[in-house]
Amino acid sequence: MADFDVDLFVIGAGSGGTRAARIASSHGARVMIAEEDRIGGTCVIRGCVPKKLFVYASRFAEDFEDAAGFGWTLGTRPSFDWPTLRDAVANEVTRLSGLYRKGLEGAKVEIREERAVVEGPQSVRLAKSGQIVRARHILVATGGWPSFDPPIPGGELGISSNEVFHLPVLPKRMLVVGGGYIALEFASLFARLGVAVTLLHRGDNILRGFDEDIRTRLRDALAHAGITFRLGCTIERIEELADGTRRAHCPSGTPIDADVILVATGRRPNTKGLGLEQAGVELGPLGEIVVDAATASSVPSIHAVGDVTNRVNLTPVAIREGHSFADSIFGSKRWIVDHATIASAVFTTPEVGTVGLSEGQAMAAGHDVRIFESGFRPMKATISGRQERIYMKLVVDVKTDRVLGVHILGHDAGEIVQAVGIAVTMGATKADFDRTVALHPSAAEELVTMRTPRAG
Known part of the structure:
Protein backbone atom coordinates (compact mmCIF):
# COMPACT_ATOMS: atom_id res chain seq x y z
CA MET A 1 0.00 0.00 0.00
CA ALA A 2 3.00 2.32 0.20
CA ASP A 3 2.55 3.12 -3.50
CA PHE A 4 -0.82 4.76 -2.89
CA ASP A 5 -2.09 7.49 -0.58
CA VAL A 6 -5.65 6.12 -0.64
CA ASP A 7 -7.46 3.05 -1.89
CA LEU A 8 -10.26 5.13 -3.41
CA PHE A 9 -10.49 8.73 -4.54
CA VAL A 10 -14.03 9.92 -5.33
CA ILE A 11 -14.57 13.02 -7.44
CA GLY A 12 -18.00 14.45 -6.62
CA ALA A 13 -19.89 14.27 -3.31
CA GLY A 14 -23.37 13.78 -4.67
CA SER A 15 -25.68 10.84 -4.05
CA GLY A 16 -23.65 8.26 -5.98
CA GLY A 17 -20.24 9.44 -4.84
CA THR A 18 -21.09 9.67 -1.15
CA ARG A 19 -22.73 6.23 -1.15
CA ALA A 20 -19.68 4.68 -2.81
CA ALA A 21 -17.30 6.43 -0.41
CA ARG A 22 -19.18 5.32 2.71
CA ILE A 23 -19.60 1.70 1.59
CA ALA A 24 -15.98 1.43 0.47
CA SER A 25 -14.84 2.77 3.82
CA SER A 26 -17.06 0.26 5.64
CA HIS A 27 -15.15 -2.48 3.79
CA GLY A 28 -11.87 -1.14 5.21
CA ALA A 29 -10.74 1.03 2.28
CA PHE A 54 -41.68 23.61 -4.23
CA VAL A 55 -44.20 21.16 -5.73
CA TYR A 56 -45.80 20.64 -2.31
CA ALA A 57 -46.13 24.41 -1.91
CA SER A 58 -47.77 24.77 -5.32
CA ARG A 59 -50.51 22.24 -4.53
CA PHE A 60 -51.89 24.08 -1.50
CA ALA A 61 -53.82 26.52 -3.69
CA GLU A 62 -56.06 23.73 -4.97
CA ASP A 63 -56.31 22.20 -1.49
CA PHE A 64 -57.72 25.48 -0.16
CA GLU A 65 -60.25 25.61 -2.98
CA ASP A 66 -61.25 21.97 -2.54
CA ALA A 67 -61.81 22.40 1.20
CA ALA A 68 -64.94 24.50 0.60
CA GLY A 69 -66.76 21.54 -0.94
CA PHE A 70 -66.11 19.57 2.24
CA GLY A 71 -67.61 22.19 4.53
CA TRP A 72 -64.56 24.24 5.41
CA THR A 73 -64.70 28.05 5.47
CA LEU A 74 -61.24 29.56 5.27
CA GLY A 75 -62.20 33.16 5.94
CA THR A 76 -59.79 35.59 4.31
CA ARG A 77 -58.38 34.62 0.94
CA PRO A 78 -55.11 32.68 1.36
CA SER A 79 -52.02 34.49 0.12
CA PHE A 80 -48.61 33.21 -0.90
CA ASP A 81 -45.23 34.67 0.06
CA TRP A 82 -42.37 33.60 -2.21
CA PRO A 83 -39.44 34.61 0.07
CA THR A 84 -40.88 32.50 2.89
CA LEU A 85 -40.93 29.38 0.71
CA ARG A 86 -37.60 30.11 -0.97
CA ASP A 87 -35.77 30.64 2.32
CA ALA A 88 -37.40 27.67 4.07
CA VAL A 89 -36.33 25.38 1.24
CA ALA A 90 -32.81 26.83 1.29
CA ASN A 91 -32.59 26.13 5.02
CA GLU A 92 -33.70 22.53 4.49
CA VAL A 93 -31.11 22.09 1.75
CA THR A 94 -28.43 23.35 4.13
CA ARG A 95 -29.59 20.90 6.80
CA LEU A 96 -29.49 17.96 4.41
CA SER A 97 -26.07 18.95 3.10
CA GLY A 98 -24.86 18.91 6.68
CA LEU A 99 -26.24 15.40 7.16
CA TYR A 100 -24.37 14.21 4.07
CA ARG A 101 -21.19 15.67 5.56
CA LYS A 102 -21.79 13.96 8.90
CA GLY A 103 -22.36 10.67 7.11
CA LEU A 104 -19.00 10.93 5.37
CA GLU A 105 -17.21 12.01 8.54
CA GLY A 106 -18.84 9.19 10.49
CA ALA A 107 -17.57 6.74 7.90
CA LYS A 108 -14.06 8.19 8.30
CA VAL A 109 -13.94 9.47 4.71
CA GLU A 110 -11.46 12.31 4.23
CA ILE A 111 -13.22 15.32 2.66
CA ARG A 112 -11.52 17.86 0.41
CA GLU A 113 -13.65 20.85 -0.55
CA GLU A 114 -11.97 21.78 -3.80
CA ARG A 115 -11.91 20.78 -7.44
CA ALA A 116 -10.13 17.56 -8.32
CA VAL A 117 -8.68 16.74 -11.74
CA VAL A 118 -7.53 13.35 -13.02
CA GLU A 119 -3.79 13.44 -13.67
CA GLY A 120 -3.37 9.82 -14.73
CA PRO A 121 -4.87 6.35 -14.34
CA GLN A 122 -4.09 6.36 -10.61
CA SER A 123 -3.44 9.96 -9.64
CA VAL A 124 -5.58 13.02 -8.93
CA ARG A 125 -4.58 16.66 -8.53
CA LEU A 126 -6.39 18.92 -6.08
CA ALA A 127 -6.74 22.26 -7.87
CA LYS A 128 -6.64 24.61 -4.88
CA SER A 129 -3.79 23.06 -2.93
CA GLY A 130 -1.97 21.52 -5.88
CA GLN A 131 -1.59 18.26 -3.97
CA ILE A 132 -1.20 15.10 -6.01
CA VAL A 133 -3.05 12.14 -4.51
CA ARG A 134 -2.12 8.62 -5.59
CA ALA A 135 -5.17 6.36 -5.61
CA ARG A 136 -5.50 2.67 -6.33
CA HIS A 137 -8.98 3.37 -7.74
CA ILE A 138 -10.65 6.58 -8.94
CA LEU A 139 -14.42 7.01 -9.06
CA VAL A 140 -15.90 9.89 -11.06
CA ALA A 141 -19.36 10.89 -9.81
CA THR A 142 -19.64 14.50 -11.00
CA GLY A 143 -23.21 14.26 -12.31
CA GLY A 144 -24.62 16.48 -15.02
CA TRP A 145 -24.96 20.18 -15.74
CA PRO A 146 -27.72 22.19 -17.47
CA SER A 147 -27.13 22.83 -21.16
CA PHE A 148 -28.66 25.23 -23.68
CA ASP A 149 -28.24 23.26 -26.87
CA PRO A 150 -27.73 24.71 -29.36
CA PRO A 151 -26.46 28.04 -27.97
CA ILE A 152 -28.41 31.07 -29.19
CA PRO A 153 -27.78 34.84 -29.17
CA GLY A 154 -28.87 36.24 -25.83
CA GLY A 155 -28.95 32.83 -24.18
CA GLU A 156 -27.19 34.27 -21.14
CA LEU A 157 -30.40 36.20 -20.36
CA GLY A 158 -32.08 32.95 -19.41
CA ILE A 159 -31.60 30.97 -16.24
CA SER A 160 -31.27 27.23 -15.63
CA SER A 161 -32.79 24.96 -13.01
CA ASN A 162 -29.71 25.72 -10.89
CA GLU A 163 -30.78 29.34 -10.38
CA VAL A 164 -34.55 28.99 -10.32
CA PHE A 165 -34.61 28.14 -6.61
CA HIS A 166 -33.09 31.49 -5.69
CA LEU A 167 -35.20 34.03 -7.60
CA PRO A 168 -35.33 37.33 -5.65
CA VAL A 169 -39.03 37.80 -6.44
CA LEU A 170 -41.77 35.60 -7.85
CA PRO A 171 -42.13 36.56 -11.53
CA LYS A 172 -45.49 37.48 -13.02
CA ARG A 173 -44.61 35.87 -16.37
CA MET A 174 -42.31 32.94 -17.04
CA LEU A 175 -41.22 31.27 -20.27
CA VAL A 176 -40.07 27.69 -19.82
CA VAL A 177 -38.04 26.25 -22.69
CA GLY A 178 -38.04 22.46 -22.99
CA GLY A 179 -40.40 19.51 -23.04
CA GLY A 180 -38.78 17.07 -20.62
CA TYR A 181 -39.67 16.34 -17.03
CA ILE A 182 -37.58 19.19 -15.56
CA ALA A 183 -39.26 21.79 -17.78
CA LEU A 184 -42.72 20.40 -17.10
CA GLU A 185 -42.29 20.17 -13.34
CA PHE A 186 -41.23 23.80 -13.05
CA ALA A 187 -43.89 24.98 -15.49
CA SER A 188 -46.52 23.15 -13.46
CA LEU A 189 -45.47 24.36 -10.03
CA PHE A 190 -44.95 27.99 -11.01
CA ALA A 191 -48.33 28.08 -12.75
CA ARG A 192 -49.95 26.92 -9.51
CA LEU A 193 -48.08 29.60 -7.58
CA GLY A 194 -49.86 32.18 -9.74
CA VAL A 195 -47.28 32.79 -12.48
CA ALA A 196 -48.45 33.12 -16.10
CA VAL A 197 -46.43 30.32 -17.71
CA THR A 198 -45.72 29.68 -21.38
CA LEU A 199 -43.94 26.46 -22.30
CA LEU A 200 -42.02 26.41 -25.58
CA HIS A 201 -40.79 23.13 -27.02
CA ARG A 202 -39.36 22.22 -30.41
CA GLY A 203 -41.14 18.84 -30.49
CA ASP A 204 -44.75 18.20 -31.35
CA ASN A 205 -45.50 16.80 -27.89
CA ILE A 206 -44.00 16.72 -24.40
CA LEU A 207 -42.20 13.99 -22.43
CA ARG A 208 -40.44 12.18 -25.25
CA GLY A 209 -39.84 8.54 -24.33
CA PHE A 210 -42.92 8.21 -22.13
CA ASP A 211 -46.09 6.36 -23.05
CA GLU A 212 -48.10 8.24 -25.68
CA ASP A 213 -51.36 8.13 -23.70
CA ILE A 214 -49.58 9.68 -20.69
CA ARG A 215 -47.94 12.36 -22.85
CA THR A 216 -51.19 13.51 -24.41
CA ARG A 217 -53.24 13.44 -21.21
CA LEU A 218 -50.61 15.30 -19.21
CA ARG A 219 -50.31 18.00 -21.87
CA ASP A 220 -54.08 18.48 -21.88
CA ALA A 221 -54.21 18.61 -18.07
CA LEU A 222 -51.45 21.22 -17.89
CA ALA A 223 -53.16 23.31 -20.56
CA HIS A 224 -56.38 23.10 -18.52
CA ALA A 225 -54.38 24.36 -15.52
CA GLY A 226 -53.48 27.50 -17.47
CA ILE A 227 -50.12 26.75 -19.08
CA THR A 228 -49.81 28.09 -22.64
CA PHE A 229 -48.04 25.69 -25.01
CA ARG A 230 -45.96 26.69 -28.02
CA LEU A 231 -45.02 23.35 -29.57
CA GLY A 232 -42.99 22.76 -32.71
CA CYS A 233 -41.18 26.00 -31.97
CA THR A 234 -37.59 27.06 -31.30
CA ILE A 235 -35.97 30.28 -30.09
CA GLU A 236 -33.80 32.28 -32.49
CA ARG A 237 -32.60 34.87 -29.98
CA ILE A 238 -33.40 36.49 -26.65
CA GLU A 239 -33.18 40.22 -25.99
CA GLU A 240 -33.64 42.38 -22.91
CA LEU A 241 -36.03 45.32 -23.20
CA ALA A 242 -35.56 48.63 -21.45
CA ASP A 243 -37.81 47.64 -18.53
CA GLY A 244 -35.92 44.40 -17.95
CA THR A 245 -38.39 42.20 -19.80
CA ARG A 246 -36.89 39.21 -21.60
CA ARG A 247 -38.23 38.82 -25.13
CA ALA A 248 -37.82 35.49 -26.94
CA HIS A 249 -37.99 35.60 -30.74
CA CYS A 250 -39.22 32.53 -32.63
CA PRO A 251 -39.03 31.73 -36.35
CA SER A 252 -42.82 31.87 -36.55
CA GLY A 253 -45.48 33.43 -34.38
CA THR A 254 -45.31 36.42 -32.08
CA PRO A 255 -42.36 36.98 -29.71
CA ILE A 256 -42.83 35.87 -26.12
CA ASP A 257 -42.28 38.37 -23.30
CA ALA A 258 -41.44 37.15 -19.81
CA ASP A 259 -39.87 38.32 -16.58
CA VAL A 260 -37.88 35.09 -16.36
CA ILE A 261 -36.88 32.62 -19.06
CA LEU A 262 -36.10 29.20 -17.63
CA VAL A 263 -34.07 27.09 -20.06
CA ALA A 264 -34.59 23.39 -19.33
CA THR A 265 -33.55 21.81 -22.60
CA GLY A 266 -31.44 19.10 -21.05
CA ARG A 267 -28.35 18.30 -19.03
CA ARG A 268 -24.91 17.15 -20.12
CA PRO A 269 -22.45 14.94 -18.26
CA ASN A 270 -20.18 17.12 -16.15
CA THR A 271 -16.80 16.00 -17.48
CA LYS A 272 -15.35 19.16 -18.99
CA GLY A 273 -11.87 19.95 -17.72
CA LEU A 274 -11.53 16.83 -15.56
CA GLY A 275 -8.50 15.53 -17.47
CA LEU A 276 -10.24 12.30 -18.43
CA GLU A 277 -9.23 12.28 -22.10
CA GLN A 278 -5.58 12.80 -21.22
CA ALA A 279 -5.79 9.83 -18.85
CA GLY A 280 -7.12 7.66 -21.67
CA VAL A 281 -10.77 7.52 -20.58
CA GLU A 282 -13.19 7.04 -23.48
CA LEU A 283 -15.96 9.65 -23.65
CA GLY A 284 -19.20 9.48 -25.62
CA PRO A 285 -20.66 12.13 -27.96
CA LEU A 286 -22.17 14.15 -25.10
CA GLY A 287 -19.04 13.93 -22.97
CA GLU A 288 -20.34 10.98 -20.96
CA ILE A 289 -17.91 8.45 -19.52
CA VAL A 290 -18.36 5.17 -21.36
CA VAL A 291 -18.57 2.36 -18.81
CA ASP A 292 -19.36 -1.34 -18.74
CA ALA A 293 -22.03 -3.00 -16.61
CA ALA A 294 -19.62 -2.96 -13.65
CA THR A 295 -19.08 0.85 -13.94
CA ALA A 296 -15.50 0.45 -15.27
CA SER A 297 -14.26 2.91 -17.88
CA SER A 298 -11.78 2.15 -20.65
CA VAL A 299 -9.08 2.67 -17.99
CA PRO A 300 -9.44 -0.26 -15.52
CA SER A 301 -8.61 1.83 -12.43
CA ILE A 302 -11.13 4.57 -13.26
CA HIS A 303 -14.84 3.99 -12.72
CA ALA A 304 -17.91 6.23 -13.03
CA VAL A 305 -21.44 6.19 -11.64
CA GLY A 306 -24.56 8.32 -11.96
CA ASP A 307 -25.48 10.99 -14.47
CA VAL A 308 -21.90 11.43 -15.65
CA THR A 309 -22.34 8.12 -17.51
CA ASN A 310 -25.63 9.27 -19.12
CA ARG A 311 -27.25 5.85 -18.72
CA VAL A 312 -30.27 6.23 -16.44
CA ASN A 313 -30.09 9.70 -14.94
CA LEU A 314 -31.96 9.21 -11.68
CA THR A 315 -30.69 9.67 -8.12
CA PRO A 316 -31.64 6.17 -6.85
CA VAL A 317 -29.79 4.67 -9.82
CA ALA A 318 -26.64 6.62 -8.98
CA ILE A 319 -26.90 5.46 -5.37
CA ARG A 320 -27.21 1.80 -6.35
CA GLU A 321 -24.38 2.10 -8.87
CA GLY A 322 -22.14 3.61 -6.19
CA HIS A 323 -23.07 0.85 -3.76
CA SER A 324 -22.47 -1.84 -6.38
CA PHE A 325 -19.07 -0.39 -7.25
CA ALA A 326 -17.92 -0.26 -3.62
CA ASP A 327 -19.15 -3.75 -2.78
CA SER A 328 -17.62 -5.23 -5.91
CA ILE A 329 -14.20 -3.59 -5.67
CA PHE A 330 -13.65 -3.46 -1.92
CA GLY A 331 -16.12 -5.91 -0.42
CA SER A 332 -15.51 -9.04 -2.51
CA LYS A 333 -19.26 -9.05 -3.14
CA ARG A 334 -19.65 -8.52 -6.87
CA TRP A 335 -23.03 -7.48 -8.20
CA ILE A 336 -24.27 -5.13 -10.92
CA VAL A 337 -27.28 -2.85 -11.15
CA ASP A 338 -30.19 -3.98 -13.31
CA HIS A 339 -31.27 -0.98 -15.38
CA ALA A 340 -34.08 -2.83 -17.14
CA THR A 341 -37.02 -2.05 -14.84
CA ILE A 342 -36.81 1.25 -12.97
CA ALA A 343 -39.77 3.14 -11.59
CA SER A 344 -39.80 6.89 -12.16
CA ALA A 345 -42.08 9.84 -11.54
CA VAL A 346 -42.72 13.27 -13.00
CA PHE A 347 -43.83 15.63 -10.23
CA THR A 348 -46.16 17.75 -12.25
CA THR A 349 -49.74 18.28 -11.11
CA PRO A 350 -51.24 15.88 -12.06
CA GLU A 351 -48.36 13.54 -11.32
CA VAL A 352 -46.92 10.82 -13.56
CA GLY A 353 -45.72 7.44 -12.30
CA THR A 354 -44.31 4.83 -14.65
CA VAL A 355 -42.42 1.56 -14.57
CA GLY A 356 -41.43 -0.82 -17.34
CA LEU A 357 -42.12 -0.53 -21.05
CA SER A 358 -44.47 1.90 -22.74
CA GLU A 359 -46.90 0.52 -25.29
CA GLY A 360 -44.68 1.74 -28.12
CA GLN A 361 -41.50 0.34 -26.58
CA ALA A 362 -43.12 -3.04 -26.01
CA MET A 363 -44.30 -3.26 -29.61
CA ALA A 364 -40.92 -2.12 -30.93
CA ALA A 365 -39.31 -4.93 -28.89
CA GLY A 366 -41.47 -7.48 -30.68
CA HIS A 367 -44.12 -8.07 -28.03
CA ASP A 368 -47.71 -8.76 -28.99
CA VAL A 369 -49.44 -6.61 -26.38
CA ARG A 370 -52.83 -6.31 -24.78
CA ILE A 371 -53.70 -2.95 -23.20
CA PHE A 372 -55.83 -2.49 -20.11
CA GLU A 373 -56.72 1.05 -19.11
CA SER A 374 -59.00 2.97 -16.79
CA GLY A 375 -59.89 6.65 -16.65
CA PHE A 376 -62.02 7.98 -13.83
CA ARG A 377 -62.80 10.92 -11.61
CA PRO A 378 -61.19 10.54 -8.17
CA MET A 379 -63.53 10.34 -5.19
CA LYS A 380 -62.26 13.61 -3.71
CA ALA A 381 -63.23 15.50 -6.86
CA THR A 382 -66.85 14.35 -6.66
CA ILE A 383 -67.42 16.69 -3.72
CA SER A 384 -64.76 19.33 -4.30
CA GLY A 385 -66.13 19.89 -7.82
CA ARG A 386 -62.69 19.91 -9.40
CA GLN A 387 -62.56 18.69 -12.99
CA GLU A 388 -59.83 16.15 -12.45
CA ARG A 389 -59.20 12.72 -13.94
CA ILE A 390 -56.93 9.79 -13.10
CA TYR A 391 -55.64 7.54 -15.85
CA MET A 392 -54.05 4.10 -15.40
CA LYS A 393 -52.66 1.77 -18.05
CA LEU A 394 -51.25 -1.76 -18.05
CA VAL A 395 -49.15 -3.07 -20.94
CA VAL A 396 -49.41 -6.87 -20.98
CA ASP A 397 -47.59 -9.41 -23.13
CA VAL A 398 -50.19 -11.63 -24.82
CA LYS A 399 -47.97 -14.73 -24.99
CA THR A 400 -46.70 -14.79 -21.38
CA ASP A 401 -49.38 -12.66 -19.65
CA ARG A 402 -46.53 -10.74 -18.00
CA VAL A 403 -47.17 -7.10 -17.12
CA LEU A 404 -44.51 -5.25 -19.11
CA GLY A 405 -45.38 -1.73 -18.00
CA VAL A 406 -47.59 0.30 -15.69
CA HIS A 407 -48.35 3.97 -16.38
CA ILE A 408 -50.32 6.28 -14.09
CA LEU A 409 -51.39 9.91 -14.35
CA GLY A 410 -52.97 11.42 -11.26
CA HIS A 411 -52.64 12.19 -7.58
CA ASP A 412 -49.88 10.20 -5.80
CA ALA A 413 -48.92 8.41 -9.03
CA GLY A 414 -45.30 8.25 -7.89
CA GLU A 415 -46.19 6.66 -4.56
CA ILE A 416 -48.41 4.08 -6.25
CA VAL A 417 -45.94 3.12 -8.95
CA GLN A 418 -43.11 2.61 -6.44
CA ALA A 419 -45.10 -0.22 -4.86
CA VAL A 420 -46.34 -1.74 -8.10
CA GLY A 421 -42.79 -1.54 -9.45
CA ILE A 422 -41.90 -4.42 -7.13
CA ALA A 423 -44.45 -6.62 -8.87
CA VAL A 424 -43.27 -5.62 -12.35
CA THR A 425 -39.64 -6.23 -11.40
CA MET A 426 -40.54 -9.69 -10.11
CA GLY A 427 -42.25 -10.54 -13.40
CA ALA A 428 -45.86 -10.48 -12.21
CA THR A 429 -48.54 -11.49 -14.70
CA LYS A 430 -51.92 -9.95 -15.34
CA ALA A 431 -53.40 -12.98 -13.60
CA ASP A 432 -51.32 -12.07 -10.50
CA PHE A 433 -52.80 -8.57 -10.59
CA ASP A 434 -56.32 -10.00 -11.05
CA ARG A 435 -56.09 -12.33 -8.05
CA THR A 436 -54.91 -9.52 -5.78
CA VAL A 437 -57.77 -8.29 -3.58
CA ALA A 438 -58.50 -4.61 -4.10
CA LEU A 439 -58.07 -2.04 -1.34
CA HIS A 440 -61.31 -0.06 -1.32
CA PRO A 441 -61.93 2.79 -1.64
CA SER A 442 -58.68 3.84 -3.30
CA ALA A 443 -57.50 4.97 -6.69
CA ALA A 444 -54.84 2.25 -6.76
CA GLU A 445 -57.43 -0.51 -6.64
CA GLU A 446 -58.07 0.12 -10.35
CA LEU A 447 -54.76 -1.60 -11.08
CA VAL A 448 -56.19 -4.94 -9.90
CA THR A 449 -59.78 -4.57 -11.14
CA MET A 450 -59.23 -3.96 -14.86
CA ARG A 451 -60.75 -6.93 -16.66
CA THR A 452 -61.55 -5.81 -20.20
CA PRO A 453 -58.69 -5.06 -22.62
CA ARG A 454 -58.86 -2.04 -24.88
CA ALA A 455 -60.60 -2.74 -28.15
CA GLY A 456 -58.39 -2.84 -31.24
Missing part, protein backbone atom coordinates in the same frame (compact mmCIF):
# COMPACT_ATOMS: atom_id res chain seq x y z
CA ARG A 30 -8.96 4.34 2.83
CA VAL A 31 -11.17 6.87 1.05
CA MET A 32 -10.84 10.51 0.06
CA ILE A 33 -13.63 12.50 -1.60
CA ALA A 34 -13.44 15.91 -3.29
CA GLU A 35 -16.31 18.31 -3.92
CA GLU A 36 -15.86 21.78 -5.41
CA ASP A 37 -19.41 22.92 -4.61
CA ARG A 38 -21.67 21.91 -1.70
CA ILE A 39 -21.78 18.37 -0.39
CA GLY A 40 -24.96 16.61 -1.46
CA GLY A 41 -24.84 17.02 -5.22
CA THR A 42 -27.57 17.87 -7.68
CA CYS A 43 -30.43 16.04 -5.97
CA VAL A 44 -29.99 17.61 -2.55
CA ILE A 45 -28.71 21.05 -3.52
CA ARG A 46 -30.44 22.00 -6.77
CA GLY A 47 -32.58 19.11 -7.88
CA CYS A 48 -35.18 16.65 -6.71
CA VAL A 49 -35.29 17.60 -3.02
CA PRO A 50 -35.84 21.38 -3.27
CA LYS A 51 -38.02 20.87 -6.36
CA LYS A 52 -40.33 18.45 -4.53
CA LEU A 53 -40.70 20.94 -1.68
